[in-house]
Amino acid sequence: MAAESLAELAAQPDRESWIRRFALDDVARSELPELAIRVSKRLLARSDELPEMRRSAIVALAYAGALEELLAVEPGETLEAEALAWALGRCGDPLAQPRLLDLMTVADDEVRLAAAKALGAFGDIRAVPALREAAGSQGLLKSRLARAAEDAIAKIQQRAGGSQAGEISIAVPEPLEGAVSSADDSAGGEVSLT
Secondary structure (H helix, E strand, C coil): CHHHHHHHHHCCCCCCHHHHHHHHHHHHCCCCHHHHHHHHHHHHHCCCCCHHHHHHHHHHHHHCCCHHHHHCCCCCCHHHHHHHHHHHHHHCCHHHHHHHHHHCCCCCHHHHHHHHHHHHHHCCHHHHHHHHHHHCCCCHHHHHHHHHHHHHHHHHHHHHCCCCCCCCCCCCCCCCCCCEEECCHHHCCCEEEC
16 A cells, blocks of 8 residues: 555654655645654654654654644654644544643743634633733744734634623633733723623
């Protein structure tokens, strides 16, 4: 089978990394997600694996919809952490939110940018404090992060049912039940009850 051969090629550390990445990408996009998961886990288990191959393995897990495996990934490099944030966002599962919130604390702005975009796609009201902090970022790259964080907050508010002035939004009732928070000064002193 062609996909099996590509999987073996991707797992061979003595081959050129660009060939291995292309092989893994083809396996990830095949109709065999279990094969993509198996080879990706093999690559991620190697302590001496190249960072770009670990990144490709993370992306392959995302295409395979392997949330459980993605949640177990411990990124060693910024490249891997950024790929993990993107991959968790691609999976779109609310179970990924705690991990994305962890990635929002990473010092690298590209990682935080990818995590903010993912949280905007499916995060809930519990993500807003981390996003608000990122929205206050300064500088060229940080302005991209701030815009992504503001967009993510707006999307979360919209999903929660009340992002317009004068509306009350009732969201996730767990740890925030009964909390009151005020919007920033630019929002005109609005109050949000959760």
